[in-house]
Amino acid sequence: MLYGCDTQGRGTLLTAGGIREATPSMGTEANAHDFYLDPMATSSARNLSKRPTREISVDSPPKKKSGSLEDYVRELSETQEELDHAMQLIEEDGIEEGSELYYQALYLCKNAVYRRAFTKMKTKEDRLNWIQFNWDRENK
Structure with a gap:
């Protein structure tokens, strides 16, 4: 050549x-x-x-471990307990089952973070304002 x-x-x-x-x-x-x-x-x-090689560190989120059946059942049970507590508060606050506000609260409480915030609020007024605020924010 x-x-x-x-x-x-x-x-x-x-x-x-x-x-x-x-x-x-x-x-x-x-x-x-x-x-x-x-x-x-x-x-x-x-x-x-050849290109020079170098170590590259990537901060990836940790891989999710495949949990055991016991872990899954425990987590499901905790979620159910939190949801039951949220529904109890909704009823105690006098929100009528079947009303638009009732459905909004249930919808918002499906999110674990929202549900935790809702159940930690101390007064009915705070919870009602929380429902309205988050519903409006979610549906802009």
Whole structure:
């Protein structure tokens, strides 16, 4: 080959004179044999053309462990207890079952964070304002 070398399926490396020889200047006449690829030069060129490697640390979230059946049942039970407590508060606050406000509260309490906030509120007024505020915010 006169100018090129196959670099393991990554395309063709074009070079003039190889790595170790001086490349003829523009003013000199070069014969075809002046442009050859020395096998050692080709291997050096491959090593030089490789990208430098470096350790890259990615802060990915931890992989979720596949929980046991006991973990799943415990979590489901806790969720059910929280939902039961939220529904009890809704009833104690006098929100009529079947009313629009009742359905809004149930809808908002399906979210664990919302449900926890709702059940931690101390007064009926706070809970009613919370329902209205979050319903309006969710449905803009």
